[in-house]
Amino acid sequence: MAHLGSIIFALFSLPFLVTSQDQPLSWEDDQFYECLLHEPTIFPRQLGSLFYTQSAQSYWPILQSTLRNRRFNSSDASKPRYIITPRNSDHIRGAVMCSKRFNLDLRVRSGGHDYEGLSYLDRSGPFVLLDLGQFRKIDVNVTEETAWVEAGASLGEVYYNIANKSGTLAFPSGLCRSVGVGGHISGGGQGTLMRKYGLAADNVIDALIVKANSTLLDRKGMGEDVFWAIRGGGAASFGVVVSWKLKLVHVPPKVTVFTVKRTLEQGATKLIEKWQKIINQLPKDLFIRILIVMGKDKRGMPTVEAIFESLYQGKIYQLMPIMKKHFPELNLKAEDCKELTWIESALYFDDGYKRGESVPDLLNRHLNEKPKFFKAKSDFVTKPISREGLKTIWDTFMHLGGEQRLLILVPYGGRLSEISEHETAFPHRAGTLFNLLYYTTWRKRGQQEARNNLEWIKRLYNVVGNYIPKPRTAYLNYRDLDLGKDLSGNASYSKAAATWGHMYFKHNFKKLAEVKYRFDPENYFRNEQSIPPFRNEQSIPPQCPQ
Numbered sequence: 001m002a003h004l005g006s007i008i009f010a011l012f013s014l015p016f017l018v019t020s021q022d023q024p025l026s027w028e029d030d031q032f033y034e035c036l037l038h039e040p041t042i043f044p045r046q047l048g049s050l051f052y053t054q055s056a057q058s059y060w061p062i063l064q065s066t067l068r069n070r071r072f073n074s075s076d077a078s079k080p081r082y083i084i085t086p087r088n089s090d091h092i093r094g095a096v097m098c099s100k101r102f103n104l105d106l107r108v109r110s111g112g113h114d115y116e117g118l119s120y121l122d123r124s125g126p127f128v129l130l131d132l133g134q135f136r137k138i139d140v141n142v143t144e145e146t147a148w149v150e151a152g153a154s155l156g157e158v159y160y161n162i163a164n165k166s167g168t169l170a171f172p173s174g175l176c177r178s179v180g181v182g183g184h185i186s187g188g189g190q191g192t193l194m195r196k197y198g199l200a201a202d203n204v205i206d207a208l209i210v211k212a213n214s215t216l217l218d219r220k221g222m223g224e225d226v227f228w229a230i231r232g233g234g235a236a237s238f239g240v241v242v243s244w245k246l247k248l249v250h251v252p253p254k255v256t257v258f259t260v261k262r263t264l265e266q267g268a269t270k271l272i273e274k275w276q277k278i279i280n281q282l283p284k285d286l287f288i289r290i291l292i293v294m295g296k297d298k299r300g301m302p303t304v305e306a307i308f309e310s311l312y313q314g315k316i317y318q319l320m321p322i323m324k325k326h327f328p329e330l331n332l333k334a335e336d337c338k339e340l341t342w343i344e345s346a347l348y349f350d351d352g353y354k355r356g357e358s359v360p361d362l363l364n365r366h367l368n369e370k371p372k373f374f375k376a377k378s379d380f381v382t383k384p385i386s387r388e389g390l391k392t393i394w395d396t397f398m399h400l401g402g403e404q405r406l407l408i409l410v411p412y413g414g415r416l417s418e419i420s421e422h423e424t425a426f427p428h429r430a431g432t433l434f435n436l437l438y439y440t441t442w443r444k445r446g447q448q449e450a451r452n453n454l455e456w457i458k459r460l461y462n463v464v465g466n467y468i469p470k471p472r473t474a475y476l477n478y479r480d481l482d483l484g485k486d487l488s489g490n491a492s493y494s495k496a497a498a499t500w501g502h503m504y505f506k507h508n509f510k511k512l513a514e515v516k517y518r519f520d521p522e523n524y525f526r527n528e529q530s531i532p533p534f535r536n537e538q539s540i541p542p543q544c545p546q
């Protein structure tokens with residue numbers, strides 16, 4: 001039964017209304033709808049395409065639109081009671097205000113890449129999904145060398161829009177075009193320019209956020225501590241990031257890329273040993289990551305293959321002597337290298353050329369392929385893994401795994417080592433050799449398939465643990481609920497500090513929890529691994545009233 005208010009509204013706004021509802025709203029749903037309508041800043045005629053209940057035709061397509069991990073696409077996965085797709089910051093404010101008023105949790109989704117699906121699942125109770133897929137304006141200012149980007153924008157859209165205005169400006173963030181800036185930047189954001197310019201989070205100069213009381217605040221309004229926290233601490237614990245102001249960086253008109261593959265037979269182990277030793281000393285302009293995959297040896301037998309993928313901010317003739325000096329063992333040839341514009345390199349690292357794509361395809365927000373089932377884990381490695389360690393790791397890597405397994409070693413050093421651990425909430429700085437990602441994907445639904453893959457990744461993770469220093473750490477953007485979780489979102493401070501809190505944030509965890517206490521004391525913004533509010537008035541003086 002439709003509520004009188006909605007009937008009046010429907011009549012009133014008839015010429016404009018694109019209704020999203022295929023059935024009349026229940027009384028309960030109608031109350032929520034009323035709240036959104038009466039949020040004075042939302043124009044009623046827009047609401048039809050902003051708000052979806054489960055009976056709306058568009059509910060399922062929108063829910064599925066950025067569901068990137070099929071593990072969480074099952075009938076028993078939690079489903080949002082409502083989906084709201086805001087077009088402006090007032091809609092976001094309304095969503096926060098009404099969800100809170102109706103005791104509904106709120107999950108915010110930008111690109112949907114969260115490894116554990118936390119942006120669209122809530123295991124603790126009824127919730128609203130705030131899906132930012134329609135909220136992604138990008139405004140590049142070439143004179144100022146900045147860009148304001150709305151939180152739902154994808155990395156591909158950001159890169160494309162920058163390159164559209166300038167051939168020598170760029171932004172240092174991740175390699176996958178479909179990743180959203182909402183989650184990515186707030187968790188750090190590593191990519192091919194990081195050794196020169198740091199993480200994505202290191203290049204944010206302002207932000208807009210809606211806090212639990214539904215006010216919209218900029219950097220000045222939120223205060224330096226909150227601005228510190230949402231650069232590396234994950235924004236999901238603090239509010240809804242509406243947009244970021246990015247500091248753009250300089251790239252030369254042409255950069256050089258290469259991809260060189262070496263199997264175990266071809267000396268991959270020695271090369272990785274050497275890579276670990278030199279990686280921190282390489283010039284900042286040079287980024288060489290390693291992908292470890294299953295390959296084939298000369299006889300066609302399965303073996304481990306190391307893929308060296310590189311971006312150098314200069315030309316081939318400049319790169320060759322550097323490689324000769326630091327890494328002659330790789331035996332890089334000029335023919336292995338290609339000179340591209342920076343935007344072409346973005347397509348290159350996202351495998352666009354393999355699929356015959358061109359630069360405008362970076363605007364495609366879909367994944368390169370149909371979503372698969374996947375699980376990931378991570379480490380930050382601070383001491384080279386010994387040859388013996390590498391050999392043991394290869395054995396485990398090869399012997400148990402599922403169809404597609406992958407390790408990615410992302411080099412640190414350079415600019416990353418110059419930024420103090422306390423400058424932003426992201427603490428893995430000087431002393432970090434590389435970030436290590438463990439990743440396994442599978443295509444077949446089924447318990448056995450899932451169990452095999454989950455077992456493989458756990459086993460490999462445990463084996464690596466024998467060869468790297470403790471305590472182990474992890475990258476928030478490679479979220480891993482195995483590290484500890486609280487389903488209600490009310491983790492105890494000490495329990496979280498002893499597990500994932502320290503692993504993701506090291507000594508910044510305490511400050512994050514104190515900032516959380518001051519910004520969201522009721523813990524409205526929470527999830528299975530959110531920062532718990534922690535009251536410790538001695539260590540930080542209360543903020544001045546704004």
Ligand SMILES: Cc1cc2nc3c(=O)[nH]c(=O)nc-3n(C[C@H](O)[C@H](O)[C@H](O)COP(=O)(O)OP(=O)(O)OC[C@H]3O[C@@H](n4cnc5c(N)ncnc54)[C@H](O)[C@@H]3O)c2cc1C
Nearest residue numbers: 110111112113114119151174175176180182183184190241
């Ligand atoms: C295929 C793939 C490639 C990747 N490549 C890289 C890479 O090259 N480098 C790298 O560093 N990482 C990479 N990642 C990891 C990626 O950075 C993280 O998964 C990141 O958190 C994704 O952000 P998102 O907005 O797409 O995800 P979402 O799932 O939308 O969000 C992730 C988290 O952030 C929260 N969140 C999202 N938007 C907002 C907002 N506006 N306000 C507050 N909270 C918000 C969500 O609630 C959730 O907790 C990759 C992931 C995948 C799946």
Ligand SMILES: *[C@@H]1O[C@H](CO)[C@@H](O)[C@H](O)[C@H]1NC(C)=O
Nearest residue numbers: 064067068069070073074371
């Ligand atoms: C999720 O599952 C449904 C039903 O099996 C299917 O139609 C849909 O394509 C799946 N979506 C994704 C993103 O895997």
Ligand SMILES: *[C@@H]1O[C@H](CO)[C@@H](O)[C@H](O)[C@H]1NC(C)=O
Nearest residue numbers: 139140141142143144145146
């Ligand atoms: C870019 O920034 C400059 C300096 O702040 C400002 O004067 C100019 O109006 C901006 N340009 C655009 C197109 O917004």
Ligand SMILES: *[C@@H]1O[C@H](CO)[C@@H](O)[C@H](O)[C@H]1NC(C)=O
Nearest residue numbers: 160161163164165166167359
């Ligand atoms: C910039 O974008 C416009 C509009 O989409 C397009 O026509 C133009 O070709 C682009 N220019 C460059 C250099 O990418």
Ligand SMILES: *[C@@H]1O[C@H](CO)[C@@H](O)[C@H](O)[C@H]1NC(C)=O
Nearest residue numbers: 211213214215217221222546
């Ligand atoms: C919400 O919080 C901000 C600052 O954090 C404060 O200035 C404002 O008055 C609060 N608004 C309401 C309605 O409580």
Ligand SMILES: *[C@@H]1O[C@H](CO)[C@@H](O)[C@H](O)[C@H]1NC(C)=O
Nearest residue numbers: 488489490521522523524526
């Ligand atoms: C978690 O905390 C919230 C906010 O304080 C509270 O409303 C909720 O009841 C708590 N849930 C549990 C299971 O403790």
